[in-house]
Amino acid sequence: xxxxxTFFIDGIEYTAKSGQSIxxxxxxxxxxxxxxxxxxxxxxxxxxRICTVNVNGRNMAACTTPVADGMIILNETEELQDVxxxxxxxxxxxxxxxxxxxxxxxxxxxxxLAYRLKIMSPRFPYxxxxxxxxxxxxxxxxxxxxxxxxxxxxxxAEELDGKPILGFIGRGGDxxxxxxxxxxxxxxxxxxxxxxxxxxxxxxxxxxxxxxxxPIGQRSYDKKPIGSxxxxxxxxxxxxxx
Ligand code: FES
Numbered sequence: 001x002x003x004x005x006t007f008f009i010d011g012i013e014y015t016a017k018s019g020q021s022i023x024x025x026x027x028x029x030x031x032x033x034x035x036x037x038x039x040x041x042x043x044x045x046x047x048x049r050i051c052t053v054n055v056n057g058r059n060m061a062a063c064t065t066p067v068a069d070g071m072i073i074l075n076e077t078e079e080l081q082d083v084x085x086x087x088x089x090x091x092x093x094x095x096x097x098x099x100x101x102x103x104x105x106x107x108x109x110x111x112x113l114a115y116r117l118k119i120m121s122p123r124f125p126y127x128x129x130x131x132x133x134x135x136x137x138x139x140x141x142x143x144x145x146x147x148x149x150x151x152x153x154x155x156x157a158e159e160l161d162g163k164p165i166l167g168f169i170g171r172g173g174d175x176x177x178x179x180x181x182x183x184x185x186x187x188x189x190x191x192x193x194x195x196x197x198x199x200x201x202x203x204x205x206x207x208x209x210x211x212x213x214x215p216i217g218q219r220s221y222d223k224k225p226i227g228s229x230x231x232x233x234x235x236x237x238x239x240x241x242x
Contacts, residue, residue, distance in 0.1 A: 005069040009053075010076050022062040022073060023051055030234025032227030033075055034084050034113055036091075037150035038063040039199050042159055045151050048091075050084050050113070059083070081117060088114055089122035094173055096128060096145035097202075103211040104203030106219025110148060111202075112226035129173065137185035139192050139208055147177045147204035157196035165190055177204065 004015050007022075009031050016025030021044065026033050037048040046064035053062045054074035062073075074080060091097075091110060099105050131144035149168065154177070158164045165188035169178050181187025190197065192207045216222065 005067065007067050007069070007071040007073065009073045016067045018067075018069075020067050022053060022055070022060075022065050022067045022071070025067040026062065026073075026075070027230050028233070030231055030236075031075065032230045033062045034116070034227065035063060036109060036113065036148065036201055037152060039152050039156070041195070042152060042155045042199070045155065048087065048148070048150055050087050052080060052083050052087075054080060084113075085117045085119055086123070088117060088119060089124060091148045092119075093122045093124045093126045094129065095148065096131060102146065102203045103206055104146075106216065106222055107214065108203060108221075109201035109226060112221040115221070116225045116227060127173070132176065134179060134184040136183060136187075137190065140185055140190055140197055141206055141208060142177060142179070142185060143204055143206060144176055145204075146202050148202055149175050149177070150201060152199040152201065153177065153196040153205055156199045157194070160195035163189060166196055 003018050005018050006013060006015055007025065008014070009026060009029075014025065014029040014031070016028065020028070023033050023035060023038060023044075033051050033053060035048070035051040037045050038051060044063040046061040049061055051062040052059050054060075054077070055065060056072055059080075088110065092114070097110070099108070099111050102108065102111075105111060131147070133141065133143050133145070135141040151168070154166045154168065157166045165180050167178060167180055168175050170176050179185045179188045179190070197205050197207065
């Protein structure tokens, strides 16, 4: 049975249920910890490290580290923000992200995170890798240029859709998302409302013929920064208590 525990983020005391990850406990208390590969409906993979926080002196992934009684966590330090900035910048230079013309612009978690972290330009040189496109399916396409290898789609296909139809091939910078059929997406049973399509945080899995439908000004992050939905919980509960 879960019991209540007490922990601290940036010097403020909060409560959590035992068994929760630091990220889940922070979310419930209205504290936003940046993240990309985490999705609340999926098992955490701890792959992007954007959620890095400092726990009792060590840097840990908040999405895979269980919160514990008395834990002292740092989240909003300039050092941690710069670690996150560097990780996001690497994602930008390792792919081909042309935000102004991307169909997900304004609804993209990577772009929104870059704005939230106040990234102006990456500190690393652009790689401009050659990435492939899979447009074999009549309703969905994969654009490898925008994939950040977060693995959300792979996990969603397995855990929520019950069909392991997506996976990665290659290594390191050559890691690519791929449908598990020699015919590409056309050879797997995938549909636009499948979770594996819906959970993509960027514009790597796109439903055809739906581009640019939401006008500028009404997109997810046009008015509020990413994470503001979580922070709104703290404003409703000024004590920060769950
Ligand atoms: S969100 Fe925790 S490692 Fe990606």
